[in-house]
Amino acid sequence: MxxxxxxxxxxxxxxxxxxxxxxxxxxxxxxxxxxxxxxxxxxxxxxxxxxxxxxxxxxxxxxxxxxxxxxxxxxxxxxxxxxxxxxxxxxxxxxxxxxxxxxxxxxxxxxxxxxxxxxxxAPADPVIRHGPLAIDRARHCATLAEAQVPLTPREFALMAALAEAGGRILTHRQLLERVWGPAHATDVEYLRVAIRALRRKFERDPNRPVLILNEPGIGYRLSESPPAASD
Structure with missing residues (x-):
């Protein structure tokens, strides 16, 4: 208890x-x-x-x-x-x-x-699972519904951060400092560009995301109840 x-x-x-x-x-x-x-x-x-x-x-x-x-x-x-x-x-x-x-x-x-x-x-596990999404930190690869999704190193780091949060909101500053470093803590446009790239790879319709969600003015999170697959 x-x-x-x-x-x-x-x-x-x-x-x-x-x-x-x-x-x-x-x-x-x-x-x-x-x-x-x-x-x-x-x-x-x-x-x-x-x-x-x-x-x-x-x-x-x-x-x-x-x-x-x-x-x-x-x-x-x-x-x-x-x-x-x-x-x-x-x-x-x-x-x-x-x-x-x-x-x-x-x-x-x-x-x-x-x-x-x-x-x-949650125990330490090299593979983070969030619905149909799996992020393998040891092999630096991501899969969605068992299909591998090619990612750049920066995209992988960003998706891993979101997956580790498990649906919790991460602020723009938190994501920028983790993925780009403290010197880029206010470079929100870097983050927006990377999120658009991830949505093109993980969402069926990047303009209507159901997995990678925006919290206006605050940051991003993964859906608490992600769909079984994005296609």
Missing amino acids: SRVLVVDDESAIRRLLRAVLERGGHDVVEAGDARTALGEQARGGCTAAIVDLGLPDRDGLELVAALRGRAPELPIVVLSARTATADKIAALDLGADDYVTKPFDGDELLARLRSVLRRGR
């Missing part, structure tokens, strides 16, 4: 989250501020965290960064009333695994939590 650290300054929201999470089979530990949250994390045993950004003693973005620094493998879901794209990008760039806005649907939140927990528990 997972033990979820819930960080929110509103006791009513914490009670609601406790009810939702316990219904989903999770243990819950609560914190009403960043200091308490960091103390609970330091005590150990938490397997995931749900973090609000509007905390009384410290901005929630700072808490996300602190948790990620202390626990690199801890799945973190931000749950916030902030809907601005800039806040979503900042949270993801600082290490959040997902971002859910308030008001939220309990079943959707449980599904998002299951997804980040699965990714956190």
Whole structure:
């Protein structure tokens, strides 16, 4: 059973989250501020965290960064009333695994939590599988529905990054720094060109992608439920 650290300054929201999470089979530990949250994390045993950004003693973005620094493998879901794209990008760039806005649907939140927990528990495997897509990191090759897809080294690195995220959004900055290096962290056009090339190879209709999805103004992700094949 997972033990979820819930960080929110509103006791009513914490009670609601406790009810939702316990219904989903999770243990819950609560914190009403960043200091308490960091103390609970330091005590150990938490397997995931749900973090609000509007905390009384410290901005929630700072808490996300602190948790990620202390626990690199801890799945973190931000749950916030902030809907601005800039806040979503900042949270993801600082290490959040997902971002859910308030008001939220309990079943959707449980599904998002299951997804980040699965990714956190995934064993190291040279082959990443995502629906019909397989990325073989050892052989540097990709297949879709068992058919090999020829990729340049840059395209392979980009597709591998998306596949490893398993449906989680990766920001433009995250992808650019990983594939092109920190010097190209703001060269979004490089990324757009590469994504167009990947869609031509992996999508039946590159203008209506069903596998490689755009999150406007934020970044890219693979579909959570990819089709059985793109053709």
